Amino acid sequence: MQPVSTIFVVDDNRAFIDLITMILCAEGYHVCAFCDAMSALSEMLRVRPDLVLVDLSMPRMSGIDLLLHMRRCGLTTIPVILISAGVYNIDTLPMDERTSFLIKPLDMAELLPAIRLACEEHRQLTAQVRSATA
Numbered sequence: 001m002q003p004v005s006t007i008f009v010v011d012d013n014r015a016f017i018d019l020i021t022m023i024l025c026a027e028g029y030h031v032c033a034f035c036d037a038m039s040a041l042s043e044m045l046r047v048r049p050d051l052v053l054v055d056l057s058m059p060r061m062s063g064i065d066l067l068l069h070m071r072r073c074g075l076t077t078i079p080v081i082l083i084s085a086g087v088y089n090i091d092t093l094p095m096d097e098r099t100s101f102l103i104k105p106l107d108m109a110e111l112l113p114a115i116r117l118a119c120e121e122h123r124q125l126t127a128q129v130r131s132a133t134a
Contacts, residue, residue, distance in 0.1 A: 005050040005119040006030045010040040010066065011083075012058045020053065020106075027112065029119075037061035041069055049078060050119045056084040067099065077125050079118035081111075098122075 007029050011017050017033045024031045032049065034040035038061050040052070052070070054063040061069075067080050077098065085104035098121075100114060 004028060004030050005123070006032065006047070007115065007119075008032050008034065008040050008044065008049040008052045008054075010034045010037055010052065010054040010058070010063065012036065012055065016055075016104075023108065024115070027115075029115070037063065037066035041066060041073075044070065044075060044078075045073065048075070050122045051115060052078060052080045053115070054080060054082060056082055057086055077122065077129070079122050081114060081118065 007024055009017055009020050009024070009031055010033075011020075012035055014035065017035065021031045021033050032040075032043065032047070034043070037054065037058055040054070041061075044052070052066075054066055056063040063082050063084075067082065070076075070078060070080070079098045079100075082099065082101045083104055083106065084101075098118075100118070102111060102114065
């Protein structure tokens with residue numbers, strides 16, 4: 001049996017957070033919800049999630065700023081799915097091999113497989129790092 005993956009959902013839209021939390025909990029994930037990126041980053045330094053699902057456009061700290069802070073703080077193995085209802089040129093986003101982008105409204109047939117894949121890749125990478133340092 002695989003351990004339950006912890007997903008941080010970060011969005012300033014409470015209704016969106018509630019809906020995504022309900023869906024992900026029904027899929028068996030442990031969800032920590034945050035209405036702002038600063039709170040999520042603080043908690044991330046204490047508890048390492050298996051995935052961060054974050055809205056790009058939020059007050060005070062955007063999803064892009066959260067991603068950049070994560071990478072600067074050494075949280076480089078945590079996958080991030082950036083989401084937005086706005087129009088963005090994906091080439092201008094700070095993408096890396098652990099970052100993906102989805103457009104709202106989210107299609108669950110696209111989101112759920114992306115989450116499963118990101119969590120599995122993170123689990124494998126974490127196991128590799130642990131065995132290399134043992």
